[in-house]
Amino acid sequence: MSTLQPRPPYSDDELRRLYPANLELRQVQILLRHGERTPVSARFKNAGLAAHWPYCEAAKNFKDVVLSVNGSWDTLQWKRRLETSAANDAPTLAAGSRGEVDAVCQPGELTDPGRRTTLALGQRIRRLYVDQLGFLPKGLDAENEAQVYLRSTPIQRALESVQQAFIGLYPAANQAAGLGPKAIVTRSMQDETLFPNEGACKRFAQLSAAFAERTASLYNDGPEMAYINKKIGKWMPKESPVIKVDSHPRLSGIMDSINATRAHGPATNLPSEFYDPKVLEHVDRICTEEWFVGYQESEEYRKLGIGGLVGDLTQRMVESATSSKPSGAVGVQDDFKLSMAGCHDTTIAAVLTSLGAFNVARDKWPNFTSNIAFELFKRTDAGASQPASASSNGAMWPSKDKTWWYSIFSSPKASVAATSARTPIAGMSTPDRAKLDDHYVRIRYNDTPVTLPYCRSTGKHLDGDESFCTLAAFKEAADGFTPKDWKAECGMNLAEPAIRPVVQRPPGL
Template structure:
């Protein structure tokens, strides 16, 4: 395994962490100006979904004591009993106990952000600052309070409703705009949405039809991959009490991989078989096919279409309003499934489990216009004279795992910047998004129970 200071953390061929690479970021060709950035980042390292593989010979931890950071919180309360005049907050600590009533320092729930996850997401925020503030000069050094309305700030920060993504975004914001880099009384707001309304995830709670489609995808993946996974039984079954390795097994193949990934990310020794590239590749490809591959147009539309529509609308607002729209960067704290869905929807998914703190970025660029001679009549109009702006003067670049994505939808001549196929015309991008946008999401999803 590479050291924690390395570019990415890898077990076998399985990347478990993917920091943002500032130094290797490729500048846009001359003549393109960055206008807006949409970032979707997976949360930091966490504890596993369930406690598995604790018996020898796997011997993974039964207790994950990896949350030693101060778990203190301050909440405003309406005090109704006499107190000291300065006592306006309630202080408390959170702790976890086992079924038997015992506890231990740093013990925390499954699926919780760990101290390492806080560290890496804070580092991600610092990397954002180094890139977009220090290197590119795209964002202001100090976050100013431009209006009482939160949306007038140059950044919008949103998370799914899950604790680990909210906590990750808090760390990212602290790295991007710490209090010392915020004007007086400016507190960057973090937004979440109601679970039924959230579009940062494939929302099966709000869309029963999507849940049915995902069940069908899982059944198809099991039929496709279980015969091939049989070949791993002799090597891996000893770590799960002799049970077979299957997509729909007990435990599921995804659960086995999740436990291994979570352990490896925290430097916990894992069985040597998981260093074998052939084993890791087969297991990871099978699990990614089950969980992350959106295989039908309907699944893509219901799963990620609304989010793409939001991205498109924000970009169009920037195109139409120009500098009157102050929004420059949008940071979304989300999950592996969202990153994979974005990539799969644009047919650039690599069939690998998205690592912790990996990110998908959509950058909006504008073609720098050359000043043209104005007629006498135009000169008289002064500021009221405007040149016509075409969507083809704008380009989208999608990046994932620190690499540019060449979108198949922009492969044809005229749909990308000449000589730079990774720069898709905004018009081609928006046409595809329109195809993926549900006309009536609630109606297409079917009635909720």
């Protein structure tokens, strides 16, 4: 199913293993894919699929802030109806398959099932971090409200999903009376790095197009595509009768319709051939390679596609561990304990693949409401056997007295930058590196712990559990594909080949 089937809550035994007594949980950052949505385009009407889906009850209950005639702010409650054109371009109301006109969804809109699954995700987050671990307070008030930080891409379904997850985490009954509105941070589209942003990054658009073209050359005439065409090719439009990676609709667009229909009711089902197990397997496999194999093979792809976001995640962990905050940056320096960021399938798979934790030949496209939790811990039994650390100047970093790498960061200008959590670990001073000691990062993907290849080496993980990566090792891996200036690098190498002859694997692979 394209809908995530969550596992049961952790048992007491699982909690003891996952959250050892000698590790104190300090910070959690959660990336969550939006919930179920409608397809981004109306496709396969000739196969009986309704163009308009009546799964958006929120359309009956919109509220907006308006300026009233006396100059004060007021609230306008309204409901939305969509209009389309019928024969001879005559305007007509868009309606669902049973004539519904007041709950009709926009293309790509979060649906009622999507609201329920993201609400349920928030409830699961509450069960773990409030009820079971006591990491977060049971209720929010003016004193502790800043412990939760919300972020979203500017795409509405992601924003609404993080809103639903927040309400699951802190329902109205668990928010103090009079508590002001919760801030949700967004960026303009040209600044957004919470998903791979082809529109704002010209070089990444080149890279993405090149890997998609390569995937098309590999699969368009292959046996997998032949099987897909045999089963569902008859429903392709006359102007593009053969399904290809780069047909119209593209194979990824066909997957979009398949996955959206699988997540909703029988009124919006496609013919059974679309759900043939081999069709589903081949479509998922090819589309996953088209969209994500670049992260497995190209450092530039990782850097421009998702490196900015991984740099943000790492920076927040380093700031928490070192109690350092950026000066002059309004809002970002808050000491949150948990953050939730509403994002997309391309975010989830890009982050995991870039860290070596997702294999496009094996792993499936992320389901709706898939999520990654980045958990930061501090070891409380100081003095116990420890892995090689920053302060020991062991195998993890080169000696500052013997390497050219250190000399780059030893200038007077760089000595100021050394106080920044964004500074590559190879350029940090010994005292700054030492502050990372006794801190560990653990990733959970859909509630399952993930072991990063880079952290398997001796000295880069907690003794006895490779899923707990030292913060120093995690940062070292992230530094390898965190851009120094994302916008500037998006405009570089435009005349260079997009696909290099040498494969550049993610850190540790």
